[in-house]
Amino acid sequence: MGYHLEIEAEPLKTPGATRLLATRKVKIGPAPGTPDARPRVLGAAIDITGFDEQRKNDQKLLQDLMEYVGDGIFFKDKESRFIRVNRALAALVGKTPDEFVGKQDIDVFKNEDYAAAALAEERELFRTGRPTIPVYRETPTLGGKQIRFTRK
Numbered sequence: 001m002g003y004h005l006e007i008e009a010e011p012l013k014t015p016g017a018t019r020l021l022a023t024r025k026v027k028i029g030p031a032p033g034t035p036d037a038r039p040r041v042l043g044a045a046i047d048i049t050g051f052d053e054q055r056k057n058d059q060k061l062l063q064d065l066m067e068y069v070g071d072g073i074f075f076k077d078k079e080s081r082f083i084r085v086n087r088a089l090a091a092l093v094g095k096t097p098d099e100f101v102g103k104q105d106i107d108v109f110k111n112e113d114y115a116a117a118a119l120a121e122e123r124e125l126f127r128t129g130r131p132t133i134p135v136y137r138e139t140p141t142l143g144g145k146q147i148r149f150t151r152k
Contacts, residue, residue: 010045020052021045072148080104080122094142111140 012019025043030036065086066073072089076082082100090097093108100108106115114137121132134151 012045017049019047020049022048074100076122078126080119082108092139092141109140114138114140 010021010023012021023043023045025041028040028042070088073086074082074089075084081102081104085097085100087097090100105118109115125132132151136147137150138145139148
């Protein structure tokens with residue numbers, strides 16, 4: 001019936017401040033049962049003032065966690081490929097975080113048993129949406145193996 005006219009952000013000047021609004025406007029047809037055939041627009045606006053600053057703060061906190069936590073932290077996609085890894089995890093196998101991106105466990109840890117167990121856990125996590133039960137696992141490292149407590 002209508003088409004969308006989307007605007008990412010739109011400033012609104014109010015007394016004492018300028019607010020930032022996310023707006024969405026949709027062209028709609030005439031009101032049913034009326035002879036008035038003029039086009040109409042239905043719009044919605046959400047005040048997003050401060051959201052960008054909050055997003056930046058959240059990104060900084062995540063970056064600090066990734067940078068300074070001594071335990072391995074990683075993010076994977078639904079195909080179990082690494083999308084982000086911290087330095088602590090990468091150092092276990094003598095790699096940089098960037099060397100993990102786009103790869104699966106078998107590609108970086110070079111251990112089929114470890115990779116198969118990780119893949120099975122991740123598939124179950126994505127299938128059920130529930131975290132795994134914490135387990136102790138031998139993790140292949142640059143210096144051999146390390147026993148690590150893991151939960152996904």
